[in-house]
Structures are given as structure tokens and as C-alpha cells.
Amino acid sequence: MAWIKTWEGVVENDWLDKLDHVNFLTYQRIADLASMEVWRRAKHDFAPGSDLQFVLTETNVRYVRELRLGATVAIYTTLIASDTKRFHLFHRIESGGELACTVETLNLCFDPTSRRVAIFTAPISGYFAAWGSPPADAQPQLSISRRPSRS
Numbered sequence: 466m467a468w469i470k471t472w473e474g475v476v477e478n479d480w481l482d483k484l485d486h487v488n489f490l491t492y493q494r495i496a497d498l499a500s501m502e503v504w505r506r507a508k509h510d511f512a513p514g515s516d517l518q519f520v521l522t523e524t525n526v527r528y529v530r531e532l533r534l535g536a537t538v539a540i541y542t543t544l545i546a547s548d549t550k551r552f553h554l555f556h557r558i559e560s561g562g563e564l565a566c567t568v569e570t571l572n573l574c575f576d577p578t579s580r581r582v583a584i585f586t587a588p589i590s591g592y593f594a595a596w597g598s599p600p601a602d603a604q605p606q607l608s609i610s611r612r613p614s615r616s
Contacts, residue, residue: 468541471499496568544596
């Protein structure tokens with residue numbers, strides 16, 4: 466599947482640190498907004514009424530180039546993988562058609578009532594299945610597969 470635009474905005478003054486660079490955590494924050502949009506579409510467009518939420522369990526940020534104050538920013542997202550309760554997103558943060566940063570997130574379905582991990586509803590599973598395979602230019606560093614335990 467192709468990249469899907471999941472967020473857009475403009476670099477604001479409060480994104481900048483004391484050196485007038487976009488703060489590292491801001492890349493993660495705006496990628497989180499894109500992740501929330503993916504979840505909103507999964508929940509509200511395909512599974513209305515569900516109280517399930519998601520939690521971020523791991524992230525990988527790769528800085529490529531600087532964003533400037535006032536620059537337009539767009540985030541394009543693809544689904545790398547999903548299973549019955551987890552999903553792995555890859556976000557491309559772009560400005561002026563150029564890559565500024567990538568942010569990968571591993572996310573877990575969560576039931577806030579029971580405060581436990583939850584299984585996706587059938588509509589949410591169907592939503593993620595419809596994404597198909599990720600594009601060839603999405604080169605993830607993270608994986609939702611279990612890592613071998615240390616002895």
C-alpha cells in the first residue's frame with residue numbers, strides 16, 4: 466500500500482529549543498498525532514462505539530534534516546505489520562517534499578476499563594488488513610515479533 470497522509474501543520478515557535486532547532490521530542494509528538502489519526506480512523510470509521518485505546522510501547526526516531534520555523538510539515542504513514550493486538554507504524558515527516566525525519570512506533574491495543582491488553586475487534590483487524598503490504602521504501606528498524614529471551 467502507498468503512504469497515507471495522516472497529519473499536516475506548520476513548524477511553530479514552541480517547537481524550537483534554545484538553539485532554534487526543532488526539539489527532538491517534537492518529532493515524536495507530531496508522529497504521535499499521526500498515530501492517533503490512524504487509530505481514530507480504525508476505531509471511529511470502522512468500529513464505532515468501541516472504547517478500546519492504544520498505547521505506544523516502543524519508538525525509533527531517525528533525524529534526517531532540520532525543519533525551519535514556519536515551514537509546512539506533512540506526515541505520511543504506512544503500516545508495517547499488525548497482529549491480533551499490536552500494530553507497527555512507520556511515519557515519514559516531510560517538509561517541502563523532502564524527508565526530515567522518520568518515526569516508527571510499536572503500539573498495543575488497550576482496554577481502559579480492565580486496564581489490560583485487548584484483542585482488536587473484527588472491524589479494527591479488517592481495517593489493518595486492508596492496508597496490505599508496506600511500500601518498498603519503508604525500511605523499519607523495529608519489529609512486532611517477539612524477541613528471543615535472554616538466558
